[in-house]
Amino acid sequence: MSAACRERRRVRGRSRAVAAAALLLAAAVGLGACAGPSAPGDARRQIAGGGTTGVYYSYGGELASVLHAQLGLDISVAETHGSVDNLNRVGDGRALVGFAQGDTAADAVAGRGEFADPLPVEAIARVYDEYVHIVVPADSDIRDISDLADHRVSLGAPDSGVQVIATRVLASSDVPLDRLDNPELGLGDSIEALQSGEIDGFFWVGGLPTPGIVELGEEMPIRLLPIGVDTVERVNAGHAGVYRIADFPVGTYGVEIPTATMTVPNYLIVARDTPKDLVTDITRTLFEQRPTIARQVAAAELLDRRQAIFTGPMDLHDGAVQYYRDARR
Incomplete structure (x- = not known):
């Protein structure tokens, strides 16, 4: 990870700490009255x-x-x-x-x-139902889930549902986790890392449209990898059948190609x-x-x-x- 990215995280972490302290102070003042x-x-x-x-x-x-x-x-x-x-x-x-x-x-x-x-x-x-996103740059040579092997791909933050689904999708697509460099980033950090070229793609699970990915699509061309029916069926086989197949609406995040994916209720x-x-x-x-x-x-x-x-x-x-x-x- 670049020094610039580390510095952005350090500043952002300091800002969040200040904001959290302010929130706690405000809550302490307002608990009795509001x-x-x-x-x-x-x-x-x-x-x-x-x-x-x-x-x-x-x-x-x-x-x-x-x-x-x-x-x-x-x-x-x-x-x-x-x-x-x-x-x-x-x-x-x-x-x-x-x-x-x-x-x-x-x-x-x-x-x-x-x-x-x-x-x-x-x-x-x-x-609502959430859509599984696998986001890569539009000019990437990654075209399919199997192509993710040997690339730098964020599977989501620790303790996230994104990481749960990402590992299931990869396992059902015969992509071993040890074939990926996974920095375990949340959505905001994944977006920054993709923009800076520090990762090749990332997983996200969320409603449409997800604000951060809307902004990403406005700043750089992106593409969504398809998740096919066979993959969804394999994931469902061991996990209570909660997943469904759906398409991203054409034009979502500036992507004009119909793309199949997997959804999960929220x-x-x-x-x-x-x-x-x-x-x-x-x-x-x-x-x-x-x-x-x-x-x-x-x-x-x-x-x-x-x-x-x-x-x-x-x-x-x-x-x-x-x-x-x-x-x-």
Whole structure:
């Protein structure tokens, strides 16, 4: 990695530390005055989001705003590594709610994969479907997943759902991990490294469009590698059949070639012991404020009450069930 890239990370890390300190100070001042009657304990005043250039983070920020406006919750979005990190934060009480991929959520409730024991987490809603991105420069000689061998490819940040899916896709495509130089970068760092030529490609799993990749496509021509039906079927064979085949819409990120890929559902999750009335209020706000959130986050338009209840194998929280029952009346 170049000295310039290391310096960018050092400066960015310092900035994040300052921002985090400011957030903690603001929270300490405001906890007593801003929280509404349904507010949970102080340790849970966060929405577990993701990297700042991804959909989780932007969706979480808008959700925090409407929860504050509608319920008086003193809550903010937290930058995280993604699904695995989010599930752990919600499970141990560091976050009130969070976003998680359906495949990683299935592992969490079963206590397998990255989770040594089952986590006490449940779902509020199936929010939208995420698309698996494999991004390379448009002029790259990498044309297929098998071509990734012997290249520098980021499989996502540690404790991310991206890394879970990337390793499954590679295994189903007969690309051994030891044939890759994998620097384990989050989305923002992956984008920077691709722009500087320090990596040859990266995996990402997120809603459409992902803001950071939109910006990348505006700054340099990129291409998306296809993930075919056979690969999706092989991945599904060992992982609960949660994956589906889909196409990136033509024109996404400036890519004009139809590209097949794999999708996975995304859930909004909460700890099992979260008060029922609070979860009902959060679920109602999520749906009633969808138009407000969607003005800033396109993926919010995909929230559909008829589909939201399908979160298996993760159970719906009783508070969410109460909302869906009330909504049918």
